[in-house]
Amino acid sequence: MQAFVKPNHERIWLVVAGLLPLLLCLFFTFIEARQTVARQQEMTAAALLSQAEHISDLAWDVTDSLKTLGNRPCKDVLSQLQKLGALTPYFRSVGLTLDNTVYCSSAFGSSRGRVAGMIRHPLPSSGQSWWTLSLAGTFGVQDRPAVIFMRQASDRTGSYAVVDGQYLIDLMRVTGLNLGYHITMQFGGGYPIANAASLSHQQENWKTRTFTSGSSDYPIAISISAPRTETLQSWRQILLTFMPMAVILSVLFVAVTNSWLRRRSSYRDELRRGMAFGEFSVHYQPICHLESGRLAGVEALMRWQRSDGSWVRPDIFIAAAEAEGMIVPLTRHLLQLIARDCASWKVPAGFHIGINVAADHLQHDDFVKDIRGFSQSIAHLQPIITLELTERSLISEGDRVAHKLAELRSEGTLVAIDDFGTGHCSLTYLQTFPLDYLKIDKSFVGAIESAYGETPILDTIIQLAHKLALQVVAEGIETPLQMKYLKSHGVTFIQGYYYARPLSSAALMAWIEQNPQPGTSLF
Ligand code: G
Numbered sequence: 001m002q003a004f005v006k007p008n009h010e011r012i013w014l015v016v017a018g019l020l021p022l023l024l025c026l027f028f029t030f031i032e033a034r035q036t037v038a039r040q041q042e043m044t045a046a047a048l049l050s051q052a053e054h055i056s057d058l059a060w061d062v063t064d065s066l067k068t069l070g071n072r073p074c075k076d077v078l079s080q081l082q083k084l085g086a087l088t089p090y091f092r093s094v095g096l097t098l099d100n101t102v103y104c105s106s107a108f109g110s111s112r113g114r115v116a117g118m119i120r121h122p123l124p125s126s127g128q129s130w131w132t133l134s135l136a137g138t139f140g141v142q143d144r145p146a147v148i149f150m151r152q153a154s155d156r157t158g159s160y161a162v163v164d165g166q167y168l169i170d171l172m173r174v175t176g177l178n179l180g181y182h183i184t185m186q187f188g189g190g191y192p193i194a195n196a197a198s199l200s201h202q203q204e205n206w207k208t209r210t211f212t213s214g215s216s217d218y219p220i221a222i223s224i225s226a227p228r229t230e231t232l233q234s235w236r237q238i239l240l241t242f243m244p245m246a247v248i249l250s251v252l253f254v255a256v257t258n259s260w261l262r263r264r265s266s267y268r269d270e271l272r273r274g275m276a277f278g279e280f281s282v283h284y285q286p287i288c289h290l291e292s293g294r295l296a297g298v299e300a301l302m303r304w305q306r307s308d309g310s311w312v313r314p315d316i317f318i319a320a321a322e323a324e325g326m327i328v329p330l331t332r333h334l335l336q337l338i339a340r341d342c343a344s345w346k347v348p349a350g351f352h353i354g355i356n357v358a359a360d361h362l363q364h365d366d367f368v369k370d371i372r373g374f375s376q377s378i379a380h381l382q383p384i385i386t387l388e389l390t391e392r393s394l395i396s397e398g399d400r401v402a403h404k405l406a407e408l409r410s411e412g413t414l415v416a417i418d419d420f421g422t423g424h425c426s427l428t429y430l431q432t433f434p435l436d437y438l439k440i441d442k443s444f445v446g447a448i449e450s451a452y453g454e455t456p457i458l459d460t461i462i463q464l465a466h467k468l469a470l471q472v473v474a475e476g477i478e479t480p481l482q483m484k485y486l487k488s489h490g491v492t493f494i495q496g497y498y499y500a501r502p503l504s505s506a507a508l509m510a511w512i513e514q515n516p517q518p519g520t521s522l523f
């Protein structure tokens, strides 16, 4: 039975409260770790690029200054070339060319050779006056990378500088060393100069995060691959900082949830205690048959007076009982209280007793049994029991509910839709469910303020009820004007403060005695 404790439900709440901070912490620290690694890669790339640009600046300056030496015999300029080549940092050699042939170089003097032979690579066919290319090696130093910077003059002459790759390799090694980076740098789309950090196990792509970047001034591209373990390491570090906090939050959440659950269940306990100590009672509001002016019956309304004398409003404790899965036991308690009151009643046969039924109860397996039991307990009065259902309670399990209602109706119980027009009303209910009454909500009755005022919704509801052959009960009648209006519009029953307020069982019996019924006597 769903009515009482829901331990599984509560355990799930606790688990969610406990896990939520931990999972969120894991998630966000992982994101942060990835970003940290990306930031590191970015910073490393920026530092390396700036150094590569600095070397490029230097190389282009030197080739520029060499231009003035073009067309002069090698023996005249060789000593200057040698000085430049030897004294400029990073440089392997500088030289002069004519028609893409080196005729004078700081490394090999005036011995001639094709530029393509020196760089062991075909010349780029860009047609530009300058170009740069990273190389696996040069004619002089074949197994060490280098970068050539070539400047071509319009008169077939040119000058070049070759920078030794070792500077770049050392720099990449140092910056990427402890982070396990695999770094490559390319000039002009040439040979990728790498820091050669254990390539073998990094080649598997999924194990690395690669960041690529380029220079905005020169054709230099850089690529930095970090092993995934780097992300994990950084994750672990951030976790060490934040996990204790998340654990504290988790404990806090569990504690708060636990106390919330306990408060909830304590409300359940209070309802149970209220029932056990007889704090609930029933008030009965008379319902008038308009045509005859006679008392037709009552609606049972539950009341709760706490042991300290304070009253709990019914809309509050009914809503709480519904939320805490206590509405079924509470309604059963109500039925017992009514049966107890009815034992001393003197009312004519056919007296209507309206009971408000909650959705949960209607869907409960024992609903029909409960109503039958109640009916038997007050059978001596030969009353007509009217079940008052809200539109909301008809929404789910429509077929089963309709079946139960049909069963009870065949045994003489009537069915009313309560507060009609205020719920999630779907007019199809009116056709699919076996119904007897529409109870028009008091808000529509309240709209009757003068005999000539417009009350389009109220009028439409009354007409609709008539077309469907349903009897109409209007609720909340407070003025004679409202009563007259409803009477002239064919409403059968009224209920409201104008006729009578909800009364205790004893007060109801006294009220009946003091109000001689017009027309035929009730007794
Ligand atoms: O008159 P009163 O303030 O009692 O009504 C407040 C609300 O509580 C109304 O909507 C009424 O239908 C509801 N209510 C009163 N008694 C009961 C009851 O016994 N069962 C249910 N389900 N609702 C009730």
Ligand code: G
Pocket (backbone or CB within 6 Å): 285, 301, 356, 388, 418, 419, 439, 442, 475, 476, 477, 478, 495, 496, 497, 498, 502
């Ligand atoms: O179950 P239902 O929601 O129909 O409950 C009727 C509610 O209307 C109860 O809270 C009852 O006390 C209230 N009530 C009954 N007659 C009047 C009335 O004339 N005026 C107002 N404002 N409320 C009324």
Ligand code: MN
Pocket (backbone or CB within 6 Å): 299, 356, 388, 418
């Ligand atoms: Mn009602």
